[in-house]
Structure formats: structure tokens, C-alpha cells
Amino acid sequence: MSRPVSRRASLLMALVTASATPWALAQTSPAATAVPGWPSKPLKIIVGFPAGSSPDLTARAFSEPLAKALGQPVIVENKIGAGGNIGADAVAKARDDHTIGLMINGNMTIAKMINPAVPYDPLKDLAPLSLIGTSPLVLTAPVSQPGVPATADTRAFFVAARNAGDKWSYGTPGVGTVGHIGTELLKARSNINPVHVPYPGYPQVATAMLGGQLQMALLPPALAQAQVRSGKLRALGVTSAGRSPLAPEIPSLAEAGIRGFSLEIWNAFAAPATMPKPIQAKLAAVIGEIARTPEMRTKLFQQGWQVAGTSPEGLANRIKTDTALLGGVIAMRGIKAE
Incomplete structure (x- = not known):
């Protein structure tokens, strides 16, 4: 009959196995396994x-x-x-x-x-x-616009958007982009109806909002945060299910009552x-x-x-x-x- 393995011996065996495992995986993983003759050029x-x-x-x-x-x-x-x-x-x-x-x-x-x-x-x-x-997108809007008090929170913004109907517009980098499809999903979830206006890219969308041609848009966090910190745009919420590490100071749209909406x-x-x-x-x-x-x-x-x-x-x-x-x-x- 084999003798019971002591607790110390068991721990030692576990440590040896754990330390050997990464090496073994490295030798058998595709990254470590050569593909003969490849790559043969850049x-x-x-x-x-x-x-x-x-x-x-x-x-x-x-x-x-x-x-x-x-x-x-x-x-x-x-x-x-x-x-x-x-x-x-x-x-x-x-x-x-x-x-x-x-x-x-x-x-x-x-x-x-x-x-x-x-x-x-x-x-x-x-x-x-x-x-x-x-990355989530950030719902952004001009700091001030008709029908939306400067102190209005995200819920009040959506009330104003519903009241405006198709008199408001939103911008995206083009038809079929995630910004476009995402805003259409947001429209369905929040019962708002702004009109889509496509632009060549996100920077042009931000410029159009600054110029008053657009009332809202979904922007990447880095672009949105730069404009928000400079006081030119306001951030209403991120499109992820919860707050994002990329923009932890911005609440999620779910916190504003927009349910069933998550997009990255x-x-x-x-x-x-x-x-x-x-x-x-x-x-x-x-x-x-x-x-x-x-x-x-x-x-x-x-x-x-x-x-x-x-x-x-x-x-x-x-x-x-x-x-x-x-x-x-x-x-x-x-x-x-x-």
C-alpha cells in the first residue's frame, strides 16, 4: 500500500507543476510551434x-x-x-x-x-x-441649445429630445457605422426621433455639434472627453452596460433609465x-x-x-x-x- 502524501509534499508537487505548466504550454502553443517555411517574406x-x-x-x-x-x-x-x-x-x-x-x-x-x-x-x-x-461610445450634445437648460440632466435631455421629434439631428461617420446603427437602437429604446446626418468622420461630427448643426451624437470616449473637458460639449452617458474604465466619470445611459441598451x-x-x-x-x-x-x-x-x-x-x-x-x-x- 502506498504511503499518504504529506501536506508539505503535496504543496511542493503543486508548486513544481504550476511552475512547469507555463513552460509546457509555451512549448506546445501555436505561438511557439514553428510553421515550416513561414513567414518567408514581410x-x-x-x-x-x-x-x-x-x-x-x-x-x-x-x-x-x-x-x-x-x-x-x-x-x-x-x-x-x-x-x-x-x-x-x-x-x-x-x-x-x-x-x-x-x-x-x-x-x-x-x-x-x-x-x-x-x-x-x-x-x-x-x-x-x-x-x-x-470601447463604448459617449452620447454627447452641445453645452447649450434651445429647449435644453444648461443644468438639465440626462433624463431631462431625453424629455427635450422627445418633444423636439424630427426637428433635431444627430451625426455619424456614415450609414451603417456603429454610431449610426447604435443611435437608431437608442431611438427605439428611448422613443426619440432625431434625423440622421452622415459626415466623413467623428471629428467632423464633433465640429458640426460645436457649430450648432447637430443636437446630439455618439462619439468615441477620447474625442468626447477632450471636448467635454474644454467645456465645449456635454457628456450624457456611455453606451456600455455600466460605467467604463475609459471614461469612469461619465454615467452609463442605463443610469438615466435607458434599459436594454448596450453597445461597443x-x-x-x-x-x-x-x-x-x-x-x-x-x-x-x-x-x-x-x-x-x-x-x-x-x-x-x-x-x-x-x-x-x-x-x-x-x-x-x-x-x-x-x-x-x-x-x-x-x-x-x-x-x-x-
Whole structure:
């Protein structure tokens, strides 16, 4: 009969096992497992937005650590247009096994629902690699406008919005963007009816609010906070279920009585669906590990993102959830590309 293992021996065995586990995982993970002959040339990250945009900044933040991990240069290429769909289409059609993309929600979920003419199918032609960062939007409005006292709280603002009906307008970076679909969902949840006015980007939306052309808009936290702190705009609430670490001083819209409303923007890495599975697995593991480092967490937080760094399965689940949510709003509100 074997002798009982002492408590001290049990603890020692547990410590040895715990200390060995990360090493063992590192030796068997896709990030540590070589893919013979790959990469054989520079890796290209396609971004469907201009240099200096939020997706571009995220892609460039990854380029150096990714190059070190892969042993090849990493090039960021901007293919601008159609709300990022031109870049997403270029990724979907890439066949060199050295091209991936940094994309936003819409490119990977409802692009074809909004516009059937979009030449790629996000659910069939793109392979999820890793969800990188998430962020709520901030409902913002001018500091002063007719019908809304300067001291009015968020609930009073919604009362004024209901009374104004379609005499008010809201701005977004374009038809089918999360800002657009999110505001249409907000309209349904809060019984308000401002008219949609599309602009080239969020900065132009903020400028239009400052000029009095718009009465409200959903803006990214970094842009909203800069205007709020300067006293030019007011923050009414964030679109996350609760308060966000990105803007902890701003209450959630749920606190103002808007129930059943939760929305985030996000960015993620994707590959062509035709890329060999071992290469996808290698890239997903390396990208996820880089995203979760303290240095990258800090850098992306400063850019306005709360880091996720998920597995491909985690991103696939998020795509499924958001496609259902945003697709439901598209159908309910009859949203189509113009």
C-alpha cells in the first residue's frame, strides 16, 4: 500500500507543476510551434482607414512587436474607402499567406447586410484571429441649445429630445457605422426621433455639434472627453452596460433609465479564410500574446481601447453576437446603404 502524501509534499508537487505548466504550454502553443517555411517574406497589415485613424494607430502599435516575434518586417498599408470595406475586401482576396487586416465591427459583421453589393462576405471570407480592443461610445450634445437648460440632466435631455421629434439631428461617420446603427437602437429604446446626418468622420461630427448643426451624437470616449473637458460639449452617458474604465466619470445611459441598451465599438485582426489553418493559429496566438502584454495594454488604453486580446473563438463569438444585435436593428429600422 502506498504511503499518504504529506501536506508539505503535496504543496511542493503543486508548486513544481504550476511552475512547469507555463513552460509546457509555451512549448506546445501555436505561438511557439514553428510553421515550416513561414513567414518567408514581410507580413502586410491592411487598414481600411487613413493614416492617423484609430484602426491605423492600433495596427502600427502592433507592427514592431509582431515583426520581432515573426522575424520578418511588418508593413502597414492603408486601403481607404467605403467605411473600411475596401481594405476588408483586399484582405479577403489576398492569397499570399502573408496578408492580414485590422478592422472595425462593421467590416466583420453587418457589411453585406447594409449593402448587398459589398464584394466580400465577412462571415465566409474572413477568418477571425483576435479581438483587440473594445470601447463604448459617449452620447454627447452641445453645452447649450434651445429647449435644453444648461443644468438639465440626462433624463431631462431625453424629455427635450422627445418633444423636439424630427426637428433635431444627430451625426455619424456614415450609414451603417456603429454610431449610426447604435443611435437608431437608442431611438427605439428611448422613443426619440432625431434625423440622421452622415459626415466623413467623428471629428467632423464633433465640429458640426460645436457649430450648432447637430443636437446630439455618439462619439468615441477620447474625442468626447477632450471636448467635454474644454467645456465645449456635454457628456450624457456611455453606451456600455455600466460605467467604463475609459471614461469612469461619465454615467452609463442605463443610469438615466435607458434599459436594454448596450453597445461597443471594437477592432480586431482577421485573415483571409483561405489562409492555411496552422498559419492562422500561429498569428492568432502571437497577436493575442502581444495584446495582453502590459506595454500594449497601456498603449491601447491611451488610444481609447480596453484590451481584449482574445482567441479566434472569442472573436468569432463576438462577431456572432454583434451580427445578431446590429442586424436586428438594421431590419427593424430599414437601414440601407445610400
